[in-house]
Amino acid sequence: IPYFEDLNGAAHMHVQGRHEGNKRRAWRQPWRSGLRSRFRSTTSAVVGGLGEALHGRSAPRAGSTSHNFLVTSHSRVVGGTSRRMSMVATSPLVGTAAQRGVWAPQATKHSGFFGARLPSHAARAPRASSGTASPLTTCVAATPSAPPQARDRWNITYYPKGADAAALQKQWYIIDAEGQTLGRLATLAATHIRGKNSPAYSPSMDMGGYVIVINAEKVAVTGRKETDKTYFRHAVGRPGSWTVETLRDLRKRIPERILEKAIRGMLPKGKLGNHLFRHLKVYKGASHPHVAQTPTDITRHINLRPSEVAALKE
Amino acid sequence: MNKDKILKLAKGFRGRSKNCIRVARERVEKSLQYAFRDRKAKKRDMRALWIQQINAGARQYGVKYSSLISGLAAQNVGLNRKMLSELARTEPLSFKALVDQVAHMRGLSAPHAGAALK
Numbered sequence: 001i002p003y004f005e006d007l008n009g010a011a012h013m014h015v016q017g018r019h020e021g022n023k024r025r026a027w028r029q030p031w032r033s034g035l036r037s038r039f040r041s042t043t044s045a046v047v048g049g050l051g052e053a054l055h056g057r058s059a060p061r062a063g064s065t066s067h068n069f070l071v072t073s074h075s076r077v078v079g080g081t082s083r084r085m086s087m088v089a090t091s092p093l094v095g096t097a098a099q100r101g102v103w104a105p106q107a108t109k110h111s112g113f114f115g116a117r118l119p120s121h122a123a124r125a126p127r128a129s130s131g132t133a134s135p136l137t138t139c140v141a142a143t144p145s146a147p148p149q150a151r152d153r154w155n156i157t158y159y160p161k162g163a164d165a166a167a168l169q170k171q172w173y174i175i176d177a178e179g180q181t182l183g184r185l186a187t188l189a190a191t192h193i194r195g196k197n198s199p200a201y202s203p204s205m206d207m208g209g210y211v212i213v214i215n216a217e218k219v220a221v222t223g224r225k226e227t228d229k230t231y232f233r234h235a236v237g238r239p240g241s242w243t244v245e246t247l248r249d250l251r252k253r254i255p256e257r258i259l260e261k262a263i264r265g266m267l268p269k270g271k272l273g274n275h276l277f278r279h280l281k282v283y284k285g286a287s288h289p290h291v292a293q294t295p296t297d298i299t300r301h302i303n304l305r306p307s308e309v310a311a312l313k314e
Numbered sequence: 315m316n317k318d319k320i321l322k323l324a325k326g327f328r329g330r331s332k333n334c335i336r337v338a339r340e341r342v343e344k345s346l347q348y349a350f351r352d353r354k355a356k357k358r359d360m361r362a363l364w365i366q367q368i369n370a371g372a373r374q375y376g377v378k379y380s381s382l383i384s385g386l387a388a389q390n391v392g393l394n395r396k397m398l399s400e401l402a403r404t405e406p407l408s409f410k411a412l413v414d415q416v417a418h419m420r421g422l423s424a425p426h427a428g429a430a431l432k
Binding site: 308 | 360363366367371374375377378399404409
């Protein structure tokens with residue numbers, strides 16, 4: 001229970017009364033007399049143990065009255081139990097305010113119940129505990145700051161840093177599209193670009209790799225998709241300018257676009273998806289300019305179960 | 315009083331939402347609602363992420379997430395998904411040991427067993 005000292009050096013318990021809010025309002029608006037009367041009995045509640053300690057201190061100043069009230073029945077101590085009172089009683093104040101290092105105003109113009117215009121959190125001296133060393137009554141000196149430790153890897157959620165997603169650390173993969181089914185190839189490429197093939201995956205960061213697709217014009221489709229699959233285009237900002245072309249025609253015109261559209265549809269949409277899409281490199285023909293990156297060939301992984309993919313690696 | 319608190323909470327908001335109290339009050343109220351809702355959703359999202367990471371790690375070694383989890387449960391391995399994902403990411407060999415244990419139990423470890431599944 002916090003306590004403060006008034007002009008005369010007597011300690012008053014800051015017990016919380018029912019009208020605790022009024023106390024603050026009275027502090028800020030002392031012209032409102034109606035607020036004063038409500039906690040008249042609570043401000044002067046001092047535990048008997050403290051009262052005994054006050055007698056043992058140096059002589060009070062002239063004209064002071066000792067506020068050594070025992071806790072009477074009409075003093076409201078909300079939330080306080082007998083256990084709490086006994087704990088405070090066993091930790092008496094020793095010495096004057098100055099000796100204890102407690103701030104107490106020496107003289108102010110105002111007197112009475114508002115004489116000690118102290119904020120409630122001020123003037124808390126460490127209590128000398130007499131035997132009861134419970135955490136509530138003992139003030140422990142702050143331990144010196146420990147040396148900075150390494151980041152606790154097991155108790156702090158991991159989040160990939162920029163260095164983890166750096167382009168220099170990304171894997172390069174290559175897929176030969178000749179004769180491969182369009183959608184099944186696109187799934188594999190999108191998984192590797194997104195990074196879902198590694199346990200370092202994070203949906204909000206680019207943890208995937210680069211994928212090169214060669215022989216894009218030779219990608220295969222099943223059924224009647226060669227003639228029936230259509231690609232819609234609407235470039236101009238006015239009605240009626242749309243174009244629809246079949247897969248066969250698009251393959252003649254811009255074959256890379258077939259795979260690009262397929263894979264883009266499997267990547268997330270938005271800023272991150274656009275960024276990921278730039279990691280896809282589709283080329284017509286068998287040659288590509290990324291030989292220096294030594295890409296891993298994953299063409300054989302298309303349409304395989306995980307156990308079969310692992311068997312391939314061995 | 316309250317205005318200052320609200321504008322302090324509105325730091326980083328877009329446009330007038332961080333400057334003007336009438337706009338900021340709405341946005342801050344909404345942000346606090348989102349925070350309340352997402353404190354509960356965060357637990358779900360993290361678990362979903364762990365499952366995705368375990369799935370990816372297990373598939374590297376030829377086992378799917380479902381097989382791994384059921385296999386570990388059958389062998390009374392009490393590691394939770396959070397720890398499994400940490401292992402998969404930072405202790406790959408330990409994770410591989412767990413996956414191999416499950417694969418062996420299910421008879422998937424031998425390479426010819428994979429070919430037989432085709």
